[in-house]
Amino acid sequence: MPAPTRDEEAATAVSPSPERPSNFIRDIILEDLKTNKYNGRVQTRFPPEPNGYLHIGHAKSICINFGLAAEFGGHTNLRFDDTNPEKEEQEYVDSIIEDARWLGANWDDRMFYASDYFDQLYEWAVQLIKDGKAYVDDLDAEQVRKFRGSLTEPGKESPYRNRSIEENLDLFERMRAGEFPDGSRTLRAKIDMASPNLNMRDPVMYRILRATHHRTGDKWCIYPMYDFAHGQSDSLENITHSICTLEFEDHRPLYNWFIQQLGIFPSQQIEFDRLNLTYTLLSKRRLLQLVQEGRVRGWDDPRMPTISGIRRRGYTPEAIRNFCAAIGVSKTNGIIDLAMLEHFVREDLNKRAPRAMAVLRPLKVVIDNYPEGQVEELEVVNNPEDASAGTRKVPFSRVLYIEQDDFREQPPKKFFRLSPGTEVRLRGGYFITCKSVVKDDKGELVEVHCTYDPATRTGNAPDNRKVKATIHWVSAEHAIDAEVRAYENLFSKEDPGDVPEGHDFTENLNPNSLEVIADAKLEPSLATAHAGERYQFERLGYFCADLDSRPDALVFNRTVPLRDTWAKIEKRQQELR
Ligand code: ATP
Ligand code: MG
Numbered sequence: 001m002p003a004p005t006r007d008e009e010a011a012t013a014v015s016p017s018p019e020r021p022s023n024f025i026r027d028i029i030l031e032d033l034k035t036n037k038y039n040g041r042v043q044t045r046f047p048p049e050p051n052g053y054l055h056i057g058h059a060k061s062i063c064i065n066f067g068l069a070a071e072f073g074g075h076t077n078l079r080f081d082d083t084n085p086e087k088e089e090q091e092y093v094d095s096i097i098e099d100a101r102w103l104g105a106n107w108d109d110r111m112f113y114a115s116d117y118f119d120q121l122y123e124w125a126v127q128l129i130k131d132g133k134a135y136v137d138d139l140d141a142e143q144v145r146k147f148r149g150s151l152t153e154p155g156k157e158s159p160y161r162n163r164s165i166e167e168n169l170d171l172f173e174r175m176r177a178g179e180f181p182d183g184s185r186t187l188r189a190k191i192d193m194a195s196p197n198l199n200m201r202d203p204v205m206y207r208i209l210r211a212t213h214h215r216t217g218d219k220w221c222i223y224p225m226y227d228f229a230h231g232q233s234d235s236l237e238n239i240t241h242s243i244c245t246l247e248f249e250d251h252r253p254l255y256n257w258f259i260q261q262l263g264i265f266p267s268q269q270i271e272f273d274r275l276n277l278t279y280t281l282l283s284k285r286r287l288l289q290l291v292q293e294g295r296v297r298g299w300d301d302p303r304m305p306t307i308s309g310i311r312r313r314g315y316t317p318e319a320i321r322n323f324c325a326a327i328g329v330s331k332t333n334g335i336i337d338l339a340m341l342e343h344f345v346r347e348d349l350n351k352r353a354p355r356a357m358a359v360l361r362p363l364k365v366v367i368d369n370y371p372e373g374q375v376e377e378l379e380v381v382n383n384p385e386d387a388s389a390g391t392r393k394v395p396f397s398r399v400l401y402i403e404q405d406d407f408r409e410q411p412p413k414k415f416f417r418l419s420p421g422t423e424v425r426l427r428g429g430y431f432i433t434c435k436s437v438v439k440d441d442k443g444e445l446v447e448v449h450c451t452y453d454p455a456t457r458t459g460n461a462p463d464n465r466k467v468k469a470t471i472h473w474v475s476a477e478h479a480i481d482a483e484v485r486a487y488e489n490l491f492s493k494e495d496p497g498d499v500p501e502g503h504d505f506t507e508n509l510n511p512n513s514l515e516v517i518a519d520a521k522l523e524p525s526l527a528t529a530h531a532g533e534r535y536q537f538e539r540l541g542y543f544c545a546d547l548d549s550r551p552d553a554l555v556f557n558r559t560v561p562l563r564d565t566w567a568k569i570e571k572r573q574q575e576l577r
Contacts, residue, residue: 023328023329023330024329024331025064025068025272025329026068028241028270029042029068029072029241032240032241032268033072038240041238041240042069042072042073042074042075042240042241043069043074043075043076043077043237043238043239043240044066044068044069044074044075044076044077044239044240044241044242044243045065045076045079045234045237045239045242046058046061046062046065046066046076046077046078046079046100046105047079047080047230047233048078048080048081048096049083049084049087049088049226049284050080050082050088050089050090050092050093050096050214051084051087051088051089051092052092052284052287052288052299053092053095053096053284053287053300053306053307053308053309054095054096054099054306054308055282055284055287055304055305055307056275056277056280056282056305056306056307056320057274057275058307059103059275059320059321059324060275060324061243061244062100062105063103063320063321063324064243064272064324064329065243066104066105067321067325074240075107075108075110076105076107076110077107077110077111077237077239078096078097078100078105078111079111079112079113079114079233079237080112080113080114080115081114081229081230081233082113082213082214083114083115083223083224083226083229084223084226085209085211085212085214085223086209088213088214089214090214095299095308097111098308099306099307099308099311100307102307102311102317103307103321104321112233112237113215114224114229114230114233115213115215115216117229117232117236118216118219118223118224120232120236121224121229121232122176122224124232124258125172125187125206125224126169126172127262128189128205129168129169129172129187130165130169131261132165132190133190134187134188134189134190134205135160135161135162135163135168135187135188135190136163136167136175136185136186136187137158137160137161137185137186137187137188137202137204138160138184138185139158139160140184141183144158144186144188144204147193148198148201149198150198151198154193154194155194155198155201156193157193157202158188158202161202171185175187175206175208175221176220176221181208182208182209182210182221183207183209185208186204186205186206186207186208187204187205187222188202188203188204189202189203189205189254189257189258190202191203191254191257197253197254198250199227199250199251199254200253200254200257203225203227203228203254204225205224205225205227206223206225206228207222207223207225208221208222209221209222209223211223227254228258230251230255231254231256231258231259231269232258232259232262234267235259235262235264235265235267236264238265238267239267240267240268241267241268241270242267242268242269242270243271243272244269244270244271244272245271245272245273245274246271246272246273246274246331246332246333248269248271249271252269252271256269271331272329272330272331273331273334274333275327275336276333276334276335276336277305277336277337277338277341278335278336278337278338278339278494278495278576279338279489279491279493279494279496280305280338280489280490280491280496281305281491281497281505282305286505287299287304287305287306289506290506293506295506295509296490300312300547302314302487302546302557303487303490303513303514304490305490307320312544312546312547312557313544313557314345314349314534314543314544314557314559314560315345315559316348316349318348319345319347319348320344322344322347322348323340323341323344323345326340326344334576336576337572337573337576338489340573342560345542345559345560346560346562349534349542349559349560350385350536351385352386352534353534353536353542354383354389355381355382355535355536355537355538356522356523356525356526356536356537356538357394357427357428357472357473357474357522357523357537358472358474358484358520358521358522358523358526358537358538358540358543358556359401359402359403359472359473359474359479359520359522360403360484360486360517360520360537360540361403361404361517362401362403362404362519362521363401363402363403363404363406363407363445363447363448364399364400364401364446364447364448364476365399365400365401365402365418365447365449365450365473366398366447366448366450367398367399367400367452368435368450369451369452370397370398370452371398372398373398375396375397375475375477375478376395376396376397377395377396378393378394378396378428378429378457379391379392379393379394380392380393380394380427380428383536392525394474394475394525395475395477395478396426396429396430396475397476397477397478399475399477400426400473400474400475400476401476401479401521402418402472402473403539405417406418406469406471407419407445407448409437409445416468417471418432418434418450418469418471420434420435420437421433421434422434423465423467424467424468424469424470424471425459425467425469425470425471426470426471426472426473427470427471427472427473427538427539429456429457429459430452430453430456430457430459431452431453431456431461431467432450432452432453433450433451433452434448434449434450435449435450436448436449437449472538472540474521474523475523476521478523479521479522479523480521480522480523480524480526480527480554481519481521481522481554482520482522482526482554482555483516483518483520483553483554483555484516484517484520484543484555484556484557485514485515485516485517485546485555485556486514486515486517486558487513487515487557488510488512488514488515489510489513490509490510490513491508491509491510491513492508492509492510492511496508520556522554526554527551527554528551529545529554529556530545530549531545531546531547532544532545532547533545536562539562540561540562541558541559541560541561541562542558542559542560542562543556543557543558543559544556544557544559
């Protein structure tokens with residue numbers, strides 16, 4: 001059964017699941033609906049900066065914004081906060097659109113760019129100058145920083161702070177006209193250099209920057225600062241609930257100040273906790289560094305916590321949404337165990353992934369009493385969790401491959417798989433008993449010889465004798481070869497950012513994060529697997545055909561191994577709190 005296509009997946013909108021726990025943002029919206037604050041309207045937005053690919057942290061924000069609006073019959077805009085032309089690119093815009101859609105976000109025709117508002121923002125800046133609320137400053141960046149003061153010291157007023165309105169208007173217009181070099185002047189809001197909130201100490205609104213913008217080209221040589229664009233963009237789009245992460249809490253008074261001075265629609269900003277995951281870095285700057293330094297194979301490397309990386313690895317949008325629903329939202333930053341994300345992936349794939357047999361590290365097994373040249377088709381269930389998935393035929397013959405791990409010449413205690421003299425069940429069929437082993441000159445195991453019991457084809461013995469293990473296998477003659485890429489955590493440290501002074505987080509990269517198994521053996525039905533199709537390889541884990549996979553050179557990613565104990569994860573999560 002083929003895995004669902006991207007379109008089918010995208011068709012399932014981001015919507016709240018019935019068991020979703022209550023959260024404080026929902027409570028605020030419910031209260032606003034009760035008091036009719038916005039005439040019953042709920043309008044949110046997801047505002048990425050197109051300076052990198054989306055990651056799992058952004059997925060949390062997408063689920064909150066699109067999920068809550070959908071729950072109350074509202075709408076969510078996608079808005080690119082593209083005020084920093086030096087770091088932004090069309091490639092990022094395109095990837096963000098693709099990844100957000102894949103997660104199930106639907107913004108219809110409501111896709112906007114802060115750069116669409118550059119003319120309006122310029123007019124508003126002029127308005128603030130005319131009102132005596134903004135001035136052109138000749139201090140350079142270094143001096144502005146020095147004058148700013150600190151948390152314990154008030155700032156100092158710039159000597160240019162009290163220029164006349166006429167002079168400010170003239171200088172600002174000439175800034176725009178390109179008369180001054182980059183960085184030589186700024187436009188600043190005239191607020192309060194002694195404010196306990198550093199963001200209120202005459203923040204810069206515009207800087208001079210000759211950089212080609214991915215949408216406005218060279219039209220502008222001055223660009224608004226993020227803080228001068230963000231709140232007004234929300235206002236222009238009539239956003240009711242402007243939901244963002246906690247680090248913007250201290251910026252809220254500034255956004256509100258601009259909105260009040262300009263007398264425009266007051267969006268309500270609400271801050272929530274960023275997602276942090278163990279063994280994972282969620283910062284575009286650092287992810288970019290990994291890509292640029294070639295530490296990974298690109299933004300969509302399956303080890304990356306990017307949406308495109310985990311999609312390529314085989315995660316489903318449903319699993320990510322279920323995870324986001326389960327972690328909830330709060331007002332304090334914490335850290336979530338990566339195992340919890342993996343739990344939701346397993347839970348979802350268990351329901352939808354067809355089963356298949358694959359042997360990663362093959363050991364040859366010869367069934368001595370099985371007729372040479374004979375082939376039987378054994379019927380096996382595609383998915384025990386989903387009767388509608390049906391059954392398929394798997395060829396069985398005299399020579400098989402089993403997993404090296406499933407055989408021990410000298411079995412330790414409690415090892416119930418194959419060993420000399422023991423009998424095990426082959427998945428979907430016969431019982432076999434190990435009779436002898438063959439070794440090469442160096443004493444290395446080459447093949448295992450067994451006999452089978454023809455009366456056990458159904459998987460049970462007529463005399464009711466029991467076996468203690470069932471192992472997977474493939475028929476050697478029919479097996480197809482594949483490369484399997486097995487992934488471990490990208491970082492070996494729980495907090496990858498934890499490095500001594502002067503050291504780089506890349507020192508915490510896990511040298512074993514990618515293991516390439518070149519010669520795995522797969523059952524023949526997998527020959528037609530297309531990139532993105534997901535399977536459970538029996539007893540091993542969930543796997544997904546990679547984008548690199550070709551019919552004559554199959555490549556599978558291991559999405560996640562099978563082991564999972566929810567109780568263990570819960571315990572770990574409590575320890576992290
Ligand atoms: P990064 O630190 O990774 O560069 P960012 O905050 O600069 O992230 P933006 O493109 O500005 O990235 O983010 C778009 C939206 O996603 C913002 O509203 C931001 O608050 C939210 N967001 C970013 N990272 C996380 C995270 N780890 N958890 C939850 N929301 C996040
Ligand atoms: Mg940001």
